[in-house]
Amino acid sequence: MASVKVKFRPSTIEGKTGALYFQVIHRRIVRSQKTKYKIYPDEWNARTARITLSPSRPDRHSILSRYRHEIKQDLFRLSECIANLTRKGLPYSTDDLLRFYRKRSENDTLTGFMTSLICHLKEQGRIRTGETYQCALNSFMRFRNGEEIILDEMNQETIEAYEAYLKKERLSLNTISFYMRILRAVYNRAVEKELTTQRFPFRHVYTGIEKTIKRAIPQPIIRQIKDKELLAGSSVDYARDMFLFSFYTRGMSFVDMAYLKKKDLHNGILTYRRKKTGQQLSIKWEQCMQEIIEKYPPNPTEYLLPIITSTDEDERLQYRNSLTLVNRKLKILSVFVRSPHPLSMYVARHSWASIAKSKNIPLSIISEGMGHDSETTTQIYLASLDTTIIDRANYLILNDL
Incomplete structure (x- = not known):
């Protein structure tokens, strides 16, 4: 079994800082691994092989405390590398161990690894997914008070403590699950890349999907929204138009609305691909849609x-700013029409589906108002439909307004 010790190499120049390094011994072969830690001779205790706080340099106590913590992480990382190589049951040299350690050290902090994944997602054009990963990372780092964590330290105790923190913040179960599922996916990816060992730290935290209260509004409220007199050109009027356009187009999501191109409308048919799934949809262009344009x-x-x-x-910033504005102004519109639920762009999507269901339009057409427990099921239903049937369903709904 390999052994690791922390050693101090003083500077050849008097009064200058020396360097700490790791001495690794395996099968009597000794190798050194440089570190970034620079300290003065009186800040090192050779007997305990530990950094000591020098009374003559109180201004360095903070950085030395951080060094202590980081060295502890480095030693833990090295011990995990040794354990990993030992479990494989294959012979390895001291050089093999250090190569494995250096490879893992490049990306083995949660922030480092997730940042690389986020960059990769953005390169693939999966900007929204990258944003959700960043959101989950930001949440976890708030829980850690900004203190970095290496992947090997992500154990069951840490993850359960994070769940307790999220509950204390009064987040919904679905939001908690959202963060947990992202972190679990990141952790499993790190395991695949042999950056850490699988310890199943998410085994006892909530990663399911809780059924939420439906936020659809009835057709009379949709009619009130449509007929409500508003100041032309006002931001509330604009929000109303975006809400109605979504409803008119079978609950199109706002991101898909934002990126609709003029060329997508051809011969009375609006054709687009959903940003979220890549699913191609076609919608018959109706007069009410044209009036908004x-x-x-x-x-x-x-x-x-x-x-x-x-x-x-x-472009992405324009879309996000517009979505924020629209949802904020829709809350004002909610009061004007006495909506039973606060209005949002999601309400338009769910309302179309719910109203379609109330008109006995087959579930295979509306896929349970886009509200299946499995979104995959929804995609399967939509993919197999004749678009003329969907257009007929849309016509029946719009004709009653």
């Missing part, structure tokens, strides 16, 4: 709706 000046960009309207600004 005609209310606004022609968009100077390639996009159809007045959401992304500038070629000089970041």
